[in-house]
Amino acid sequence: MLRAKAIKTIFLWDWELQYRRSSGWFVSLLFSAVVTFLTSLLIKNPTANTWLALMWMILIFSALQIASKAFSANDGQYYYINQLVNPLELLIGKSLSTSFSTLLISLLSFLLFYIWVGFPNISDHQTPLFPLLISISLGSVALSFTLSFTSAIASKVDGNTSLMSILSIPLLLPTLLVSLRASKLALLGQSIEQIYPIWIGELSLCGLSLALGAILFPYLWRS
Amino acid sequence: MKALKITGIILVAYSMYAGLTFDVPRLVILNETIRNLYFHVPMWFTMIALLGNSLIQSIRFLRSGQEGRKVNLSLDLKAKNFAEVAMLFSLLGLFTGMIWAKATWGTYWTSDPKLNGTAVTLLIYLAYFVLRSSIEDLEKKARLSSVYNVFAFVLMIVFIGILPRMTASLHPGNGGNPAFSNYDLDDGMRMVFYPAVFGWILIGWWISLIRHRLDILKKEK
Numbered sequence: 069m070l071r072a073k074a075i076k077t078i079f080l081w082d083w084e085l086q087y088r089r090s091s092g093w094f095v096s097l098l099f100s101a102v103v104t105f106l107t108s109l110l111i112k113n114p115t116a117n118t119w120l121a122l123m124w125m126i127l128i129f130s131a132l133q134i135a136s137k138a139f140s141a142n143d144g145q146y147y148y149i150n151q152l153v154n155p156l157e158l159l160i161g162k163s164l165s166t167s168f169s170t171l172l173i174s175l176l177s178f179l180l181f182y183i184w185v186g187f188p189n190i191s192d193h194q195t196p197l198f199p200l201l202i203s204i205s206l207g208s209v210a211l212s213f214t215l216s217f218t219s220a221i222a223s224k225v226d227g228n229t230s231l232m233s234i235l236s237i238p239l240l241l242p243t244l245l246v247s248l249r250a251s252k253l254a255l256l257g258q259s260i261e262q263i264y265p266i267w268i269g270e271l272s273l274c275g276l277s278l279a280l281g282a283i284l285f286p287y288l289w290r291s
Numbered sequence: 292m293k294a295l296k297i298t299g300i301i302l303v304a305y306s307m308y309a310g311l312t313f314d315v316p317r318l319v320i321l322n323e324t325i326r327n328l329y330f331h332v333p334m335w336f337t338m339i340a341l342l343g344n345s346l347i348q349s350i351r352f353l354r355s356g357q358e359g360r361k362v363n364l365s366l367d368l369k370a371k372n373f374a375e376v377a378m379l380f381s382l383l384g385l386f387t388g389m390i391w392a393k394a395t396w397g398t399y400w401t402s403d404p405k406l407n408g409t410a411v412t413l414l415i416y417l418a419y420f421v422l423r424s425s426i427e428d429l430e431k432k433a434r435l436s437s438v439y440n441v442f443a444f445v446l447m448i449v450f451i452g453i454l455p456r457m458t459a460s461l462h463p464g465n466g467g468n469p470a471f472s473n474y475d476l477d478d479g480m481r482m483v484f485y486p487a488v489f490g491w492i493l494i495g496w497w498i499s500l501i502r503h504r505l506d507i508l509k510k511e512k
Contacts, residue, residue, distance in 0.1 A: 238414040
């Protein structure tokens, strides 16, 4: 049985930890800021394709940073958590908090990217901001749902830090391609009627990885 | 096991002989390379069949530990062996496809959705093997890799099954290019193609079972 209160507790607990430790989401923000600044020095006037590729690369790796820490706690802490909540509530709470931080970092990275690199030069029209923001937000939430599950797998394997990226990057490709297309259409100034089927695609990928995670997580978590 | 082996060998031998000698329709650009249908496409059918069985074994393994019963580690070993042989078939399918692509498209590799799907499938299952090799404890290894196998299989099917249909592709069967749908596969080709698919699946199954038996023997030793 799923208790909303338990999920909320996990969510808030995670946030409090993130906020108190400076190694929390601040590290990821700093990471994306450094990489964005570097990018802005290396490239001037990118084309639309290059712009999107660079931005999504930065978003993926910051999402990876955030998610890889999602399940890091010592045995004592988990012993305590497992007394309080069941595995499903733990997964949902953790996924929600991870996706929330990923969303925040993605939007901040986008802002920095916008300030330092600017929009690509598409002469004939003004890019509307709203559809682009929706595409990026949905995409990063979908990424973080897949990532939090692979992070749970990787956290069960000790002493292998690169395992997380090996396991998750191939699995991120469906989400990434769909998000890339949504944000490309948005960047080229297409109308919302043309973009929203792809938003539905992004949402269903969110739902797919959350549902799969919910089915599989109880098997993963018992030890 | 014996019936599996003999039927598989007969069907594959027939499809090789018939595939190289029987009449095929003459089509522009494709010409004689249409015969690749008998050798390239069965590889993918076999890969999906073997990966499907690997998935079933992983699910059976995860369910075997329920309600206080003892987990059955050999099911997970079976999942691993089927996935390994499936990767062999995926490589064979990739190579036969690349030779065909050189003859018709003029290049070994292009950024086509089908090719990208293959690359991603290989990466996903290589990650599965890496995950297996990085865990010492046998039961934990079986549990984590079964969970990953199920998760990865579904996302892989989304990637290779659904996304290519949303984008343009030069591959036969996509974007109005001829392939084996009802109206453009010749009846004579059908008589060779279906035995080839069936035969290769049996051969793949047989190789996987032999590997599995070897693994079990090694474990008992």
